[in-house]
Amino acid sequence: MSRVKFALLLLFTTSLAEEQDGKIACNSITPKTVVLRVTKGTSDYIDYYGILASFGTDVGGKPGNPITLAAAKPPLACSPVEKVEGGSIVAHRGNCTFLQKDIEVQGAGGEQLIVVNTDEDVFTPSCSDDEPITAKVTLPLPAVIMVSNSTGWKILEAAAEHGTVDVFAPVNPRFDGSLLLMWLVAVATVAGGAFWGAYDTKQLIRRSTDTQENCEMAPAEDFLDVVHINETAAALFVVVASTMLLLLFVFMSKYTDYLILVHPEALSS
Ligand SMILES: *[C@@H]1O[C@H](CO)[C@@H](O)[C@H](O)[C@H]1NC(C)=O
Ligand SMILES: *[C@@H]1O[C@H](CO)[C@@H](O)[C@H](O)[C@H]1NC(C)=O
Numbered sequence: 001m002s003r004v005k006f007a008l009l010l011l012f013t014t015s016l017a018e019e020q021d022g023k024i025a026c027n028s029i030t031p032k033t034v035v036l037r038v039t040k041g042t043s044d045y046i047d048y049y050g051i052l053a054s055f056g057t058d059v060g061g062k063p064g065n066p067i068t069l070a071a072a073k074p075p076l077a078c079s080p081v082e083k084v085e086g087g088s089i090v091a092h093r094g095n096c097t098f099l100q101k102d103i104e105v106q107g108a109g110g111e112q113l114i115v116v117n118t119d120e121d122v123f124t125p126s127c128s129d130d131e132p133i134t135a136k137v138t139l140p141l142p143a144v145i146m147v148s149n150s151t152g153w154k155i156l157e158a159a160a161e162h163g164t165v166d167v168f169a170p171v172n173p174r175f176d177g178s179l180l181l182m183w184l185v186a187v188a189t190v191a192g193g194a195f196w197g198a199y200d201t202k203q204l205i206r207r208s209t210d211t212q213e214n215c216e217m218a219p220a221e222d223f224l225d226v227v228h229i230n231e232t233a234a235a236l237f238v239v240v241a242s243t244m245l246l247l248l249f250v251f252m253s254k255y256t257d258y259l260i261l262v263h264p265e266a267l268s269s
Contacts, residue, residue, distance in 0.1 A: 024099070024127065024141065027054045031124040032169045034145055036114070037063055038155055040163030048151045050114070052169065053125035053144035056102055061171035067111055069159035077101040081108035088112040088165050090156055099127035102141045112167065113144045116152025143167065182249055186242045194234070
């Protein structure tokens with residue numbers, strides 16, 4: 001039980017460490033994959049994928065808040081950026097920290113910063129707690145999203161045509177049918193193994209006692225790998241094993257998205 005509590009605690013401490021005392025909390029946001037729903041002109045939207053930074057504003061779980069795209073001027077956004085009215089500012093990675101770019105974007109009136117990576121990878125943009133802040137900032141800072149180079153260039157094309165972007169993090173449902181399925185598979189495997197094992201053992205014992213009566217062979221247990229466990233231990237084993245599987249599944253799922261999205265644009269066209 002305490003193991004479960006510990007695991008849950010681990011899961012929530014990151015999201016509890018919100019921005020405190022007007023200081024920028026560099027690790028206040030759980031890294032997650034976000035969808036960037038981009039429209040340009042009157043055509044249909046295209047979904048791209050990116051990674052939300054561990055600082056700045058979190059994004060919602062549902063689409064419905066499209067904002068205008070604008071390319072940052074200067075493109076690296078390391079010095080004051082040309083004013084925009086709200087909207088999402090697209091800047092290139094490099095020459096200064098993500099935090100500085102985000103501060104410049106806020107200074108320009110932007111609501112959001114999309115960072116175009118220099119290559120096809122994506123990772124979680126973060127900041128360092130001891131980074132000196134020279135500008136005046138209002139918390140929370142704009143949301144920061146990193147996209148790969150090729151995705152970034154497509155988004156910049158949309159920005160050139162006054163397109164919009166709607167960023168959201170699709171939420172995993174609290175209860176997932178596959179959890180139940182996994183649990184059933186785990187229990188069925190253990191139970192099936194136990195019954196099969198017991199059946200085998202019974203057969204062997206029966207055969208060996210038959211032989212014993214006729215030919216006086218060694219008692220059955222001498223040549224069987226018999227493990228004596230009682231019912232409580234067996235039940236406990238099933239519970240512990242299924243709990244471990246569940247935990248593995250729950251914890252993996254958060255990071256598997258992240259791992260398989262190394263080349264996210266492969267999923268979007
Ligand atoms: C990037 O930084 C270097 C050195 O700090 C500077 O020489 C260069 O002009 C900067 N590039 C841009 C595009 O601002
Ligand atoms: C980034 O993408 C653009 C447009 O697809 C391409 O011209 C450029 O060479 C790419 N840069 C890198 C570093 O891959």
